[in-house]
Structure formats: structure tokens, C-alpha cells
Amino acid sequence: MSKVQSEGYQVAPFPVMRRSAMDSGRLSRSSSYMIGLLEFDVTDARRVIQAHNAAGESLSFTAFIIHCLAKAIEQHKQVQAMPDWRGRLVIFDDVNINVLIEVDTEQGKVPIPYLLSKANRKSVQEIHSEIRTCQKKPMGMKETRYKRYFLHLPWMLRYLCYHTILMHPIQSRKIVCPVIVTAVGMFGEGGGWGIPAGNISLVVTLGGIATKPGVVSGQIKIRDYLCVTISFDHQVLDGAPAARFTHAFRKLVEHGSGLEQELPAPLFQQDAI
Numbered sequence: 001m002s003k004v005q006s007e008g009y010q011v012a013p014f015p016v017m018r019r020s021a022m023d024s025g026r027l028s029r030s031s032s033y034m035i036g037l038l039e040f041d042v043t044d045a046r047r048v049i050q051a052h053n054a055a056g057e058s059l060s061f062t063a064f065i066i067h068c069l070a071k072a073i074e075q076h077k078q079v080q081a082m083p084d085w086r087g088r089l090v091i092f093d094d095v096n097i098n099v100l101i102e103v104d105t106e107q108g109k110v111p112i113p114y115l116l117s118k119a120n121r122k123s124v125q126e127i128h129s130e131i132r133t134c135q136k137k138p139m140g141m142k143e144t145r146y147k148r149y150f151l152h153l154p155w156m157l158r159y160l161c162y163h164t165i166l167m168h169p170i171q172s173r174k175i176v177c178p179v180i181v182t183a184v185g186m187f188g189e190g191g192g193w194g195i196p197a198g199n200i201s202l203v204v205t206l207g208g209i210a211t212k213p214g215v216v217s218g219q220i221k222i223r224d225y226l227c228v229t230i231s232f233d234h235q236v237l238d239g240a241p242a243a244r245f246t247h248a249f250r251k252l253v254e255h256g257s258g259l260e261q262e263l264p265a266p267l268f269q270q271d272a273i
Helices: 014-031 045-052 061-075 125-135 142-150 155-166 238-254 265-269
Strands: 004-006 008-013 033-041 097-105 110-115 179-183 203-218 220-234
Touching: 014 110, 014 155, 033 203, 033 238, 045 061, 045 220, 045 238, 061 097, 061 125, 061 179, 061 220, 061 238, 097 125, 142 220, 220 238
Parallel strands: 097 179, 179 203
Antiparallel strands: 004 008, 033 220, 097 110, 203 220
């Protein structure tokens, strides 16, 4: 269906893929989230990534953050726990992460979830390459093909499917996971946090990057701080383990986990935290 143009306004078709976001909002009404608004010093990590890109090999900042997130979850697996229909918590060994990728469709730009499997076993470069491949051929992704048919079902049928899938995390492991990452900061400038709606165990929202003074080795220097929102499902996780996970995640990011093998060590160690 094409747009209908009239004097003073236009009528455009509602993108079918937007129903996924609507579903997430409806399902989130029963969630009980703990939300943390944080700042990670990413000055050194960005310097390494920029030098890597200048050397002719592309490496994305988002892929680096996802790598650090996967490693932090590997250390604190309880943050990806999922309840099953028998009231038990299922905690997986490997880390699967849903990454929201914006793609162009006939009805405009829409976010498509891509399931990055076994992210804790992949390097920053491998994660980067996998995401770029999906961005080049988004409509060929199995997630996209599934969504295009599934979202045409009435809401109540979709709700029953969601409920069945979420209550059987072991059987549905290949199509759903308890962790999602969305990077909204790439679409603007300056700092800022996003507050997401969701119905899964862990949602990480990457906001903007703010440049401001920070204390490094007892001295005040201009640093780059990434705004990060971390949302935990309080029904499956308490505050103390959430805080320990957050500390591990911050440490991995600020120490450039996964970047040491991409470029010579002295470059990263300059002004290291």
C-alpha cells in the first residue's frame, strides 16, 4: 500500500514489523524491572577502535560492547535466567544475545531482532562481521521471514504463542533468548539514556556518548562516557547479583576486553584506567 497525499497531511500504511514493538509493550506490563542508569568511560576503547579502522579493517563500537556484555554474562549467568512453566529457573551456559538491527523495508525503517548465538565464544571481529552480514541482507534473515508471517496473526494468537515460547525456554532456545541489546545512541549526538519496555530477563540500552571531565590516576582529564541503561527482571534476579554483574560489565568495557588482540598493547595502555 502506498502513501495517500492530501492537503496538509499524508496517510501512510502502518508497518507490520512495528507490531513487534507493540507486542513488547503489552507484555512488559506484567514485568517488574530494576533499572540502572550508568556511565562507562570508553575513551581508551574508542581510541583503539578508531586506530583499528584507520588501519583499514572495520571494527564497530557496538560489537565491542556486545563482546564485553557476553563475557560479563558468562561470569554471572544468573542474569540470563528464565522461568519455565514448572516454576524453575533455567540458566544457560552459553550466552545468546538478541541484537536490534535497523533495516530498510517497503514500509520504512524498522528494527529487526537478530539472535547472536554463543556470543561469549566469539571475538569482537567475529561479532562485528556477523552483524554487518545481517545488515546487508536483512530480509534473508530467518528472524525476518518468521516475523513477517507471525505478525499477521491476531494479537490474542500472538500472545498465546509468546506465552508458550517463554514458558518453555529450553525448547525455544533457538528462537528466543533472555538478553537483548539496542543501541539508540548511534542516531544522535551527546549523552542521554533510553528507558526501554521489555518482558525478558536483561535489556541493555546503549545511549549517547558525553564528553566531559573525569578523574584518571588522580588527574582531571577530558573523557568520553557512554550512557548505559541496564534493566533486570526483578522476578528472577535480586539487587546484589545485579550489582556484581554491572561491576563486571563496566570493568570489561573500561579495560577494553577483546581489543588487546586487535592492536598492539602500548596503544591501549596509554592513559589506561
